[in-house]
Amino acid sequence: MTESSLLKTQQMQIGGMDCTSCKLKIEGSLERLRGVTEASVTVQTGRLTITYNPEQVNETTIQDQIKALGYTLATSKSSVALNGQDHHEPHAGNHSHVDDHSHDEHDEVKEQGHGDKYGAGEFNLKQEAPPVLIAVALFAIAILFEQPLHNTPGHIAEFAVIIPAYLLSGWSVLKTAGRNILRGQVFDENFLMTIATLGALAIHQLPEAVAVMLFFRVGELFQEYSVGRSRRSIIALLEVRPDTANLKVNGTVQQVSPGTVKVGDLILVKPGEKVPLDGEILEGKSQVDTSALTGESIPRTVKLGDSILAGMINQSGILTIRVTKPFGESSIAKILDLVENASSKKAPTEKFITKFARYYTPVVVFLSLAIALLPPLFIPGADRSDWVYRALVLLVISCPCGLVISIPLGYFGGIGGAAKRGILVKGSMFLDSLTAIKTVVFDKTGTLTKGTFKVTQVVTKNGFSEAELLRLAANAESHSNHPVALSIRETYTQPISDSEVTDYEEIAGHGIRSIVQGHVVIAGNDRLLHRERIDHDTCGVAGTVVHLAVDGRYAGYILIADEIKADAAQAVRDLKRMGVEKTVMLTGDNKVVAQSVAHHIGLDAFVAELLPEGKVHEIEKLLDPDGKKKLAFVGDGINDAPVIARADIGIAMGGLGADAAIETADVVLMTDAPSKVTEAIQIAQKTRHIVVQNIVVALMVKAIFIGLGSIGLATLWEAVFADVGVALFAIFNALQVLK
Template sequence: MAHSHHSDCCGHETVPPQAVVFKADESSWRAHLNLISAFAILLIMLVLLYGFNIQFPNPINLTVYSLAWLLAGWQVAKMAFRKVKHGDVFNEFVLMVVATTGAFLLGEYSEGVAVMVFYSIGEWFQDAAVSRAKRNIKSLMDVRPDHVTVFRDGSSETVPSSTVKLNEIIQVKPGEKVGLDGELLTESASFNSAALTGESQPDTKLKGQQVLAGMINLNTPVDLKVNALFKDSRLSRILEMVQDATSRKSRTQLFISRFAKVYTPVVFFLAFALCTLPYFFVADYNFNTWFYRSLVFLVISCPCALVVSIPLGYFGGIGLASRNGILFKGGNFLDVIAKTDVVVMDKTGTLTQGVFKVLSMEADGLSRDTLLYFAGTLESQSGHPIARAITDYYGKPEKGKVLNAEELPGMGMRGRIDDQLVLIGNYRLFEKYGISYPDHLNQIAETVILVSVNNRYAGNFRIGDELKADAKRAVNDLMKSGLKVVMLSGDKQKVVSSVALKLGIEEAYGDLMPEDKVKNLQQLKEKYGVVAFVGDGINDAPVLAIADAGIAMGGLGTDAAIETADVVIQNDQPSKILTSIRAGKITRSVVWQNIALAMGVKILVLIWGAGGMANLWEAVIADVGVALLAILNAVRIQRVSLG
């Protein structure tokens, strides 16, 4: 039997969830067989005694029940000895050994065996439930093929994904999973991205677009140019985050761990006091009677239900969110997001498509081709959605060489091309460098990107963006749920106000630098309480970091935003914001249901046991029964529909 995941409950060592045992190896199956044998012996002896009134001499009873105890409790006794050897006396394994040995000393052999058998059965269910939760999370995310087909030296060969280098060409056949992130070289192809986004709708990609590891090719053989190593792919990073998430404890888990460190020794001393103190106050004191009551007290006090069902609840919440295309980086963030009072959103890439198009361009003092050459070449050094719109509009494969390219978050780009100093960005960029531009551009509602050459205004691009299909519904649903919605954007106030009006957002602030967003968010936290911020750009990373819950759009979002965020929405849908909050609330509700159930029943039966109204049978049934109910309640999270 495996019990390592209980160590933190009894207070002295913390074993990460990855260490949960009960693997299908030889020792595990032997432990299962021993437990089944012990249960069979107990059942046969009880049937013979109560069904056929057959009573055996005490030596035979002692021998048979001792064998059953050893079969059921050998692993527990071994773990108890190991912990005592390391100075950890107050833990559930010692508690079970003391309680059952005491029952044998009193001649209550069947009850002593029953306590150990049912305790071990409860342990088995707990281990199996935790293992299942972890398997569910892993199966949702670990979809990377270990091998890919790569073109080398004029022929194709199958090699381990981890050996493929940048810019090599790989082929993915219909029905195969993409093994590495890459740029699509085939004209077009459709992919199933459910493993990454939770969405089963086919995702059609065009030549030059990014295809991510974990997607499944649906219709035609495709060639990809690898642009991220196996260890650096988006899916690999997500997998690492999932592994980290299962070991990152929530405040509730940490509280229960601290509580167990105090709780376990306290119940030992209370049991001792229950056995000895009545000697001084009860006239007809009988040691055996009060010793038996103290054993009942010990069995009831075992904190299994709390210790397993709580982390299992958070595993279930992480798995539930993952199945809906949402990655929580830890159980603690499920707690935080459940308490959200206000949702603050970026505009571009969060509420709008983030897929910009150049609507028009104007050149001033140089030809349109020259303006496009400078703008397209410099913007090719940036991953910003607006930069991609301009490079797509430029569309020429031959680009000039950029020297000293520098991205200025919230403003634009700066660099030298053909010995000319080129700046491209918004109004704040020009104000920073004292470059003048035509006043009428301030009246334009769309996003305007200005270009200067050698600190002289050289023209502009008018950029258009569209609202995401579910943006308005997402905002409405958040408001109906009683949440305040605020927009913070680096875009100019006129554009921000226009988008806010369409969505029904009352508070919307534009013209914000990254440090302005941070300042605004801090004010919102003071004003409203717990704040979740949703963003996708590199300029959102600082504000994602200081938000109570930072949520990144994972499809179009930059690596900096995804790495900084606490929660990642993998399909970029704003409607998933409320889904993530619901996942947090459901998880928190189930966890607190389990805490109330476990503590309520234990306190009640402890009182009965101390008063002599409960025996060891009732104690073990109460303990194991509550643990199983709590586990089933926690497992239920994984089957909940988030709507």
């Protein structure tokens, strides 16, 4: 048995995360444990996802490590074994999703104690603001009356104002730094701020010391508010989770938890209520709001016999529904689980920033120490306090908190923003991959076309009328369940009497023969006409065609087409505009039909008459050997599962209620609109742009001020303003993608 087959994933709710470095601290500490392969913390939900080998490290050791860092465990989700590699880990353009997915049962997140539903705690301005406001007042007094205070004997009055302001504004930072040092977690922003401000106090730069701590704390408050806002946005998204179900038992209705309802039970959904579980409508007719699942605002009409999904909102009539799936397997439960856990699959940029910050802070500390100690030793006449001050400026400006929080926040915002639009992205790594797509391959039926056959033309020969030809065809096909036969009967609309149709016979691979009102009618393909030796002058008809002959005489043909989706052509044009170099269609349909669809939509190429394994072979020929230009395959997620698995990015089209789509694809489009592919790429590009923008701005500003501080042209005041400004810019910029 390979090591990868022994890996387990454990999800835990972390409480007490009150600073921007918490994510970095927890991940770094856990990943240093032997047997832990990856740890990922989602700041917005307070959730830890950790992958580890249980033969090398156990759950108790992991929990003890978290507690040793000063955090609490609010709620734990059940562990699941991973079969093979980590879910969807990309490698060389080949990632076999189908076998890698574990079909675990996720327990519902329990609310307990105080704080929000994730156990991460909610930002409380009333509690946080008073100490900061008092510190601001004392600091203002110190600035306004600096000279009189400074002239008191022993500067007693100055210290009496400054020291309380310093402690009020910086106590949480000092306490956290001290606690972390005792636990061996030395290098973080709390440590940087502590040694910077204590150093400023030591060289009697009292106002600067308070300013650094005060503005750092104000910046932290803004950051906590921003993270809280992001968390509330995600919570609002997850509010579609139904809370109760009206269970019908022996003629009475009981209000129960959806989790307790069993398959086959009957539930009642009143107007204005959320549908709590997936099911089939037994009684009633209504309009339902599907926006929570699909992102589309147009109501959908449902009636007797229709399927209905948890998360939809009943708008008008009373519905009686027979439950077809337990709550844990319902579409909404799977969607919510995807949204909540998507951040566990980190993008390369996130991994880089996490590692960068881990080594960056110690380097900055030792560089500052060198600036403080070395120049006075080697430069004649150098003022030691001046160089210590420069070192303090370097410590302040080098704080990495803005990057550490804003990058994951940007990706999480992208995933949440996409979910609001009915696009489920299973991880930030897939957001990154979407931006590199250069080839998009589509399935035809159900993806570019509606998947429903419709009569588009009736062509008559030898004196038959259109109405007569359609009547004969509908009667001849009356006993067939083939989609073509169904479309003909749907177009005919008139009732068909069984007594008028006798001697019905299906001819495999050709069509049917039957007697309609005493006339021998054959209906089928061109091969059937040749087999029956029917003289005809029409063979190469583009599309799906049903030829008819009555008593051995050719009567004409009916043309049937699978209707192209209204936005398919525009979607292809938009993909080209966004930089996609090649659009291709792979289909099992015949070449004539495929060519017609490809030409109408404006695709670059098509391959027809393919079996599923043939589609995989064609995909492999289109993949970029270097893996730089990504290929996306868009299919219905059920028949196309092998191709979705083989592509760089698998996109399931029309995944509403389709288990195979949600399980297999990297991206699930909850409506069947091809334009959603373009929208997914747009969201990914916007997310990527914001993330790169944050990294560039933050590193550029820090580099400039590190240089200015090193040569004595920047003060502590400027350094703290620059640091807080960069952090706030990065965070508020990251929140844009949620809109």
